[in-house]
Amino acid sequence: MRFTLIKDIKNDSLMSPLIKGFLIFALLYLIADLFVKQHGFGLFSHAINATLFGDEELYIDAISEASFLEFWHTEIFMSMMLVFTLGTISIRLSEASRVSILLVNTLFIAAFAALASLALAFYLDPVFVELYVAGYFVWHLCALILLLHSLVSIYRA
């Protein structure tokens, strides 16, 4: 959080390359996350439903509660750390512009809704899978926009 205290962060000889590096890693993580989800848990509701509740036609067993909880627990931590760090950097680089604050708020709310609805889908009603999918793609899209905007603004400085 030290970077929140440095005045001209975009032209700071140490902080500027550090933030660029972080943003590039975060971008790679976001892209890799899509591929990993596609090949494992599922990206869209049909595949996620099959993972969570099984599919007799495809001979897929439902995920166990222990495995689900471990997956959910890990997802919460990874997502919160990414959106939190990205949100802080974006607000700092955009000097808290209205658009960036709106995007950061959407990022947090969508990520939280996605994570919460995943558990609601598993324990309450499969219909929450649709909310999870919507939240997942909204927060990934917001994160992507914030990442690219931050990268452009720091390279232009």
Add this chain to the structure above:
Amino acid sequence: MHRAYRVLIIYFMLFSLLLLLSGAMIFEHKIGFGIAEVQSYYLGDAERFIAPKSFNGMLKTLLPHLFVFGLLWFVASHFLRFTAHYKRAVWIALSLFWLLAIEALSPFFMLVHEAFAFLKLFGFFGSYVAFLAIFYLLLCAQKE
């Protein structure tokens, strides 16, 4: 502090609460909240066909948790620096540090004696109380 950062702290608390909730659900599902259940989970129970946890297995669980505990403790506690009561809040942050250390390392103490199972529960519930206390102080600071 800029208003945007205050909002970020609230979001951080919401995500942390969700993380704590999922942690409690895993604990309840896999181990259980009784001393006998903690002993059975780590040391095994022939009557319930539960195999004891191996030293390597415990290390594999410990490894990511050490990093996550450290990071979460640091991030949550360092926000107290921006509150008016931060000098008085130091003891909560330090208590949380030791409670998290006890929670993480107590399974290894159980290898010495099964009575140390109470330390696992003490560390678990104590760290939750300390986290909630920090979040309460941060919420109070939002009104200042």
